[in-house]
Amino acid sequence: MDSILSTAQTWLTDFFDSETKKEIQHLIENDTEELKERFYKDLEFGTGGMRGVMGVGTNRINKYTLGKNTQGLGNYLKRSYPTEEIKVVIAYDCRHNSDTLARTVSEVLSANGIKVFLFSELRTTPELSFAVKHLNCHAGIVLTASHNPPEYNGYKVYWTDGGQIVPPQDREIIAEINSLSFEDINFKANKNLIELIDKEVDEAFFEASVSNGSFDAKDKDNFKIVFTSLHGTSITAIPEVLKRAGYKNVTIIEEQAKPDGAFPTVKSPNPEEPEALAMAIKKAEEIGADMVVGTDPDSDRLGIAVRNLEGKIELLNGNQTMVLMTKFLLDKYKENGFKGNEFIATTIVSTPMMEQMAKSYGVEFKTALTGFKWIGKMIKDFPESTFIGGGEESFGYMVGDFVRDKDAVTSTLLACEIAANAKANGSSFYQDLIDAYVDFGFYKEKLISLTKKGISGAEEIKQMLIDFKENPVESVQGSKVIWIEDYNTSTAKNAQTGEEKAIDLPKSNVLIYETEDGTRIAARPSGTEPKVKFYISTNTTLEKSEDYKSVNLQLETKIDGILSELNL
Numbered sequence: 373m374d375s376i377l378s379t380a381q382t383w384l385t386d387f388f389d390s391e392t393k394k395e396i397q398h399l400i401e402n403d404t405e406e407l408k409e410r411f412y413k414d415l416e417f418g419t420g421g422m423r424g425v426m427g428v429g430t431n432r433i434n435k436y437t438l439g440k441n442t443q444g445l446g447n448y449l450k451r452s453y454p455t456e457e458i459k460v461v462i463a464y465d466c467r468h469n470s471d472t473l474a475r476t477v478s479e480v481l482s483a484n485g486i487k488v489f490l491f492s493e494l495r496t497t498p499e500l501s502f503a504v505k506h507l508n509c510h511a512g513i514v515l516t517a518s519h520n521p522p523e524y525n526g527y528k529v530y531w532t533d534g535g536q537i538v539p540p541q542d543r544e545i546i547a548e549i550n551s552l553s554f555e556d557i558n559f560k561a562n563k564n565l566i567e568l569i570d571k572e573v574d575e576a577f578f579e580a581s582v583s584n585g586s587f588d589a590k591d592k593d594n595f596k597i598v599f600t601s602l603h604g605t606s607i608t609a610i611p612e613v614l615k616r617a618g619y620k621n622v623t624i625i626e627e628q629a630k631p632d633g634a635f636p637t638v639k640s641p642n643p644e645e646p647e648a649l650a651m652a653i654k655k656a657e658e659i660g661a662d663m664v665v666g667t668d669p670d671s672d673r674l675g676i677a678v679r680n681l682e683g684k685i686e687l688l689n690g691n692q693t694m695v696l697m698t699k700f701l702l703d704k705y706k707e708n709g710f711k712g713n714e715f716i717a718t719t720i721v722s723t724p725m726m727e728q729m730a731k732s733y734g735v736e737f738k739t740a741l742t743g744f745k746w747i748g749k750m751i752k753d754f755p756e757s758t759f760i761g762g763g764e765e766s767f768g769y770m771v772g773d774f775v776r777d778k779d780a781v782t783s784t785l786l787a788c789e790i791a792a793n794a795k796a797n798g799s800s801f802y803q804d805l806i807d808a809y810v811d812f813g814f815y816k817e818k819l820i821s822l823t824k825k826g827i828s829g830a831e832e833i834k835q836m837l838i839d840f841k842e843n844p845v846e847s848v849q850g851s852k853v854i855w856i857e858d859y860n861t862s863t864a865k866n867a868q869t870g871e872e873k874a875i876d877l878p879k880s881n882v883l884i885y886e887t888e889d890g891t892r893i894a895a896r897p898s899g900t901e902p903k904v905k906f907y908i909s910t911n912t913t914l915e916k917s918e919d920y921k922s923v924n925l926q927l928e929t930k931i932d933g934i935l936s937e938l939n940l
């Protein structure tokens with residue numbers, strides 16, 4: 373506690389504003405537990421940038437922690453490009469304080485002689501990623517905490533290619549940030565270096581989104597969409613992109629269209645949570661819509677719900693949408709003839725069905741650690757290859773490489789094209805997915821996330837993962853575990869023969885058990901929220917003549933069995 377107290381006391385100097393000092397003084401005198409939570413560590417870069425609860429302290433998002441990051445990034449950029457005029461583009465989302473924090477970040481960069489393009493109003497994360505390359509910037513920043521609860525905010529950092537920072541830049545930037553003290557932050561803005569941007573970039577982004585996401589779908593007039601931005605940024609792009617792509621039948625959930633950092637109509641603005649799309653699904657049932665689309669606050673995740681075999685609107689999970697979108701893109705490439713350098717990609721905790729499809733089409737398949745930055749990195753590392761598309765279980769998808777992060781804008785358009793086309797052909801998005809199960813194997817996944825907050829929660833998560841490793845799973849639902857993949861040691865060990873194989877990925881706290889029948893159970897701590905995640909993947913075959921619903925029920929029962937075996 374002594375060291376925490378002395379860290380907190382360094383925030384009582386004249387460099388910090390009086391509000392901040394007052395709050396710290398109050399915590400020192402009245403709430404040492406809270407003081408500890410706020411100062412026991414520095415915020416770190418995780419799976420998707422840096423994220424934390426807003427407030428004073430080193431473990432919180434505020435103008436000082438983000439100011440220091442920005443000073444570090446600025447120093448690093450100047451060292452990396454000593455002879456160039458350095459340019460950085462900055463966007464922000466709908467969250468409380470996102471706009472003022474974006475201004476602070478712009479001020480710090482400009483104070484360091486860096487040219488800043490600042491979006492005049494909120495914009496989506498994919499537009500920021502696009503803008504980095506469009507404006508020939510050296511870096512980009514978006515102020516957002518994505519789908520986290522309202523008390524959070526954060527900072528995603530992009531490099532010259534438009535992808536989030538990855539090794540070696542991330543390590544080097546973090547080292548630079550860690551070498552600084554708060555007093556090193558230069559807050560004295562050079563207003564002449566800050567240029568507001570909007571329409572010109574929007575126009576280019578909309579055009580690129582329409583051209584990358586359009587596939588000549590038939591009968592768009594007869595296709596009814598319900599769209600919700602869940603109070604986030606996608607309202608600035610998705611309705612316009614759908615309109616330009618020819619969709620006239622789009623109903624927007626007005627109650628959720630107004631950007632609002634309190635997210636007043638949802639418990640959580642995360643399309644992964646079925647509850648988030650409830651209002652839109654209800655509307656779709658009322659008006660007889662074909663499809664529901666909802667996006668997270670920074671518009672990189674998308675959830676879609678479509679009519680199932682009973683004609684009821686059903687929310688699909690990230691694996692299901694990814695699989696069908698990828699299959700559709702593969703078919704398009706196939707029609708035009710593969711060149712032989714194409715690849716698709718996903719992450720180690722996403723459905724293995726992606727690999728089956730890649731094999732079947734004869735294209736390369738790449739897997740990455742969790743975090744879309746790793747998929748962005750593949751494109752950068754293999755400039756001779758063509759990225760068809762790819763995504764991850766957590767509702768993220770990217771079409772081609774004009775944006776280098778998951779992109780709910782173009783993905784929404786792609787999903788509509790697939791569904792409209794299916795409908796025009798007398799099928800449906802849902803039926804096409806079932807047909808894909810027949811062709812490539814029926815894969816069914818489930819994610820269990822357990823929230824554990826604060827210092828004690830972090831300890832608990834750590835212990836759960838240690839236990840998961842120290843008490844190895846030997847069999848699940850009667851099928852023996854064959855492979856134990858330990859990403860912390862980069863080794864996959866055959867539990868039956870003792871054979872070991874190296875895993876060619878950066879080290880990460882992930883453990884995966886794979887059984888004889890291809891069931892996979894993965895566990896890892898979230899890098900964006902105080903959660904531990906368990907991912908279950910099962911599979912079986914599905915014959916065209918078989919009843920989808922009864923095979924689906926078998927897999928569901930199997931997953932339930934696995935969950936109770938694992939006490940989850």
Ligand SMILES: O=P([O-])(O)O[C@H]1O[C@H](COP(=O)(O)O)[C@@H](O)[C@H](O)[C@H]1O
Nearest residue numbers: 419420518743744766898899900901
């Ligand atoms: O939050 P977003 O939409 O930026 O998404 C971020 O978080 C997701 C969940 O990560 P974790 O399991 O570590 O919480 C990742 O899959 C994603 O690639 C990353 O960009």
Ligand SMILES: [Mg+2]
Nearest residue numbers: 518668670672
């Ligand atoms: Mg997001």
